[in-house]
Amino acid sequence: MDPRPSRRRFLQLTGAGVVVAPLVGCGDDATGQDHVDAAPMPAFPVPPLDDGELVGGVRVFRLRLQSGSVEWVTGFPTATYGANGDVLGPTLRFRRGERVRLEVENALGEASTLHWHGLQVPAASDGGPYQSIAAGATWVSEFDVVQPAMTAWYHPHQMHETGRQVYMGLAGMILVEDAAQAVELPSTYGVDDLPLVIQDRRLAADGTHPYSPGNALAMHDMMAGLRGSIMLVNGVRQLRGVVPRGLVRLRLLNGSNARAYNLGFSDGRSFVQIAGDGGLLSAPVTTTRVLLSPGERAEVLVDFGADAPGATVALASYSGEVFSQLFTGVMGTNVADALDRMTFELVTFEVGAARATSLAPPTALPPIERMTADQAVRVRPIVLSMTGPSVAINGARMTALGDAVPAAINFRIPNGSIERWDVSNDSFMMHPLHIHNRHFQILDIDGQPPPVALAGWKDTVLVAPGQVVRLMLRFEGTTDAAVPYMFHCHILEHEDMGMMGQFYIVDP
Ligand SMILES: [Cu+2]
Incomplete structure (x- = not known):
């Protein structure tokens, strides 16, 4: 459902001096009809949604890779890279069957690339190390969107420089939509359809990190993969946001350089995983955990419908539960860090007053033909x-x-x-x-x-x-x-x- 009409209504009503709370109440309970009454809620912190621009039947996206800074450590800005902003990039929304053109301008001052992770595209459009974009140049990648609905992402893939450029902040989500998909899911971006880009950072007290200019990565960090104890979600430290009371879709992306996350909720609630990297699973999976290694995605449905307005629940990583699955022998002793053995929180969800849609998780999903x-x-x-x-x-x-x-x-x-x-x-x-x-x-x-x-x-x-x-x-x-x-x-x-x-x- 498009949230814009209700936002417009909200703005008009607040302009007329009507308080917020009664509007929320009569928006659902009085009529008996649940719907997204998104307007009164503070927006959940998500990257901006970019639908591109239709030019001659081709959906055109313009991405400028640029330098910036973010103050994750108070008083000490960290130098960052982002696409069209200081850190991360917009969420690109593609539609199956359309042709897209991505115009990537490299204003970083060093060579980079942008790879469409999870998309099925011709090799020359893939954005791997063979499609390096020189400093100051613009690379154009054009292809048909052929796969079903899914959550993909983009990040640099420059030879020998991928880890540093991603750590500097270059990454973004791609949502592929498919009009033919019959399964009805929460799909109001930023309201009940939330991307969560999960990353960890090791930041010194002055805001620098091991990939900051002038630093050389220690051998230990190359072997273990660079990991840190500061969690960023959507580029935000200690991310907190309001969700509607009802069913919410989380698009989970592990965009970290090296750390895996064993995700679950702090109150032990179960949720329903409906999709993995390549789109819908063959059946919904009710679970309390989803394990994501770097690069993996999952879509899960979480029901906040029974929560009281104002209640909070955290998304956490129960890493200690999977420690022995990720590390053995000398690596467990020498490479794993404290977080690999413990539970830590990533996001706090605050349940809002507004009802979500009346959607329930699907009870079945289309079958997937298995290869043998x-x-x-x-x-x-x-x-x-x-x-x-x-x-x-x-x-x-x-x-x-x-x-x-x-x-x-x-x-x-x-x-x-x-x-x-x-x-x-x-x-x-x-x-x-x-x-x-x-x-x-x-x-x-x-x-x-x-x-x-x-x-x-x-x-x-x-x-x-x-x-x-x-x-x-x-x-x-x-x-x-x-x-x-x-x-x-x-x-x-x-x-x-x-x-x-x-x-x-x-x-x-
Ligand atoms: Cu490896």
Whole structure:
């Protein structure tokens, strides 16, 4: 429902001297009809929504990568990067079936890129390290939005610089909408459809951090991935916002460089996960936890309908519960930090007076056809390892572009083929493997079929130490024998050290 009419009504009424509370009351209870009466509520702090501009049938978005500053430490501004602002960027709303054009102006003073994480696009439009944008240049990425409704995101992917540029603040959400999707969900952006970009930072008392200019990242932080104890959600420290009483959709994104979050609510309430990385699951999952490694997304429905106005509840990470899943052996001893062993809060929701829509969580979702092991025409081992001060995939590292990429991590895959990637983690900490362009299905985890929450389409998968996760991938789309897609660990310091490979989709 569009909140604008009620906001307009609110402004008119307050202009006439009518107090807020009675309007809220008669907005729902008196008529017996629940609806979003969003106007009286302070807006939940979310990035601005950008619908682009239709130009000749193409939806055009303009993003300017720029420097800024944010005062996360009182009195000490931290130098930041953002898109069209000081930190993060607008939430881009795409519609399936439309063509979009993204005009990315790089005003950072250094080379960067912008990668559309989770979107199925031609390799040259993907925004990976091969699409570097020189300082002062503008890069245009144009493609058809082909996938169903989902939550994706964007972030830089500059060779060797991804971790720093994301840490400086460059990231944003992408919402793909699909008019054909029959499932009715809360969808008023900033009211009952809330993006939450979850990130951690290590800020010194003067507002600087390990990636600040002049600093060099310590080897420990490269191996562990840079993590900190200050939580930012939507770029805000100690985020707090008002939600309507009723069903609210949270679009959770782990946009952190290296930390995983085991999310739940401080009062133990259950919620319903409806989507993962690649859109809707095959069935709603009622749960009290969702575990997100860097790069992963989940959409969950939380019911605040039974809460009293003014009540508060926190979204927290119950990291201690999954410690042994993320770290073993020497990594547990030397790499994990205090937060990995404890519970900490990320967001405080304050329940407002206004009713949300009368929506209830869906009881069923459209089925997802599962790929089976026998469909694979090729099996590739993908071995994730850490040896000494280094990381590797199949024993190799990607430290330069082009012909320099070792054959063990450089694939040419015929368009239309289905492959099975057997991903094994031979190290003592988790690695989130992200594969560009192709959404995949998890065939099994250590031989066991995945739980429903992990059985939908995914583009990033947490691989625990010692684990073997077998993936089914269908490669189809635009071929390009000259420009590859990336696959890599989404611990960004690992990626920057070369825990990355590439694949070309070529004509069969
Ligand atoms: Cu890694």
